[in-house]
Amino acid sequence: QVQLMESGGGLVKPGGSLRLSCAASGFTFSDYYMNWIRQTPGKGLEWVSYISSRGNTIFYADSVKGRFTISRDNAKKSLYLQMNSLRVDDTAVYYCAREFRGSSSDWGQGILVTVSS
Amino acid sequence: DIQMTQSPSTLSASVGDRVTITCRASQSITNWLAWYQQKPGKAPKLLIYKASSLQSGVPSRFSGSGSGTEFTLTISSLQPDDFATYYCQHYNSYWWTFGQGTKVEIK
Numbered sequence: 001q002v003q004l005m006e007s008g009g010g011l012v013k014p015g016g017s018l019r020l021s022c023a024a025s026g027f028t029f030s031d032y033y034m035n036w037i038r039q040t041p042g043k044g045l046e047w048v049s050y051i052s053s054r055g056n057t058i059f060y061a062d063s064v065k066g067r068f069t070i071s072r073d074n075a076k077k078s079l080y081l082q083m084n085s086l087r088v089d090d091t092a093v094y095y096c097a098r099e100f101r102g103s104s105s106d107w108g109q110g111i112l113v114t115v116s117s
Numbered sequence: 118d119i120q121m122t123q124s125p126s127t128l129s130a131s132v133g134d135r136v137t138i139t140c141r142a143s144q145s146i147t148n149w150l151a152w153y154q155q156k157p158g159k160a161p162k163l164l165i166y167k168a169s170s171l172q173s174g175v176p177s178r179f180s181g182s183g184s185g186t187e188f189t190l191t192i193s194s195l196q197p198d199d200f201a202t203y204y205c206q207h208y209n210s211y212w213w214t215f216g217q218g219t220k221v222e223i224k
Contacts, residue, residue: 035213045161045204047213059211095160101167102208103151107160 002026002106004096009111016086016115022079022096022108030054030074033099036081038092039110048094049081064090086115119143121207123216129224136192138219140205145185149208152181152190155218156201164203165190195221 008020020036036048049070050059058070069082079096091114097104120143130136140150148168153161163172165181168188178193192199200223205216 037213044217045206045215047215050211057211061212100163101170102149103153103163103166103206104161105163105166105172107162110160 004108006096006108006111009113011114012086013117014088014115017084020081020094024077029077034079035097037097038094040092088115091115119207119214121205121214121216123205123219127220129222130195131224132195134195136195138190138203140188140216142186146207148184150188151206153204154201
């Protein structure tokens with residue numbers, strides 16, 4: 001069955017960096033667009049970034065543009081999110097999600113990123 | 118940017134009730150709308166995609182309708198497992214926008 005597993009979260013100071021990873025299994029990873037989505041109690045669910053199946057088309061939400069970088073390694077069946085210049089309001093649970101007809105049929109379990117001094 | 122507004126924010130209902138949640142878009146989005154169910158500590162679960170298509174494995178008591186700017190998620194007969202928070206989501210090429218959620222509580 002489809003499995004997505006995030007890792008790399010944790011506590012970081014404002015201005016710091018983290019790299020999230022998402023390991024995929026149970027499907028042909030290289031065939032699917034992927035997304036990162038985050039969730040906070042205050043702002044709810046927020047789309048963060050998108051990457052096409054071959055990695056040649058990438059988009060970001062305005063809130064993270066210039067600070068976050070999405071990438072993928074199809075040989076390793078892995079998705080990444082490099083987060084730099086982190087701010088307190090980047091604190092959230094981050095999910096990787098497999099795109100399906102304008103939505104997502106499969107999400108990881110989520111990983112908590114806390115930005116605090 | 119297109120805004121998605123759900124109503125109500127909270128809904129109290131009993132097992133067996135018919136429940137309807139509404140999602141309104143600030144401009145027409147044709148049928149690019151999905152519905153998710155989320156339980157505490159878990160990732161969202163896809164229920165409906167493209168406004169009215171039932172995701173595989175989702176019980177038939179869930180249904181979606183609408184087009185343009187107004188959409189509804191209906192649970193025909195609320196079951197104990199359905200008490201959760203529900204979100205709508207719009208897809209615009211690559212950009213996703215979520216509603217703020219509707220919490221369905223036990224009456």
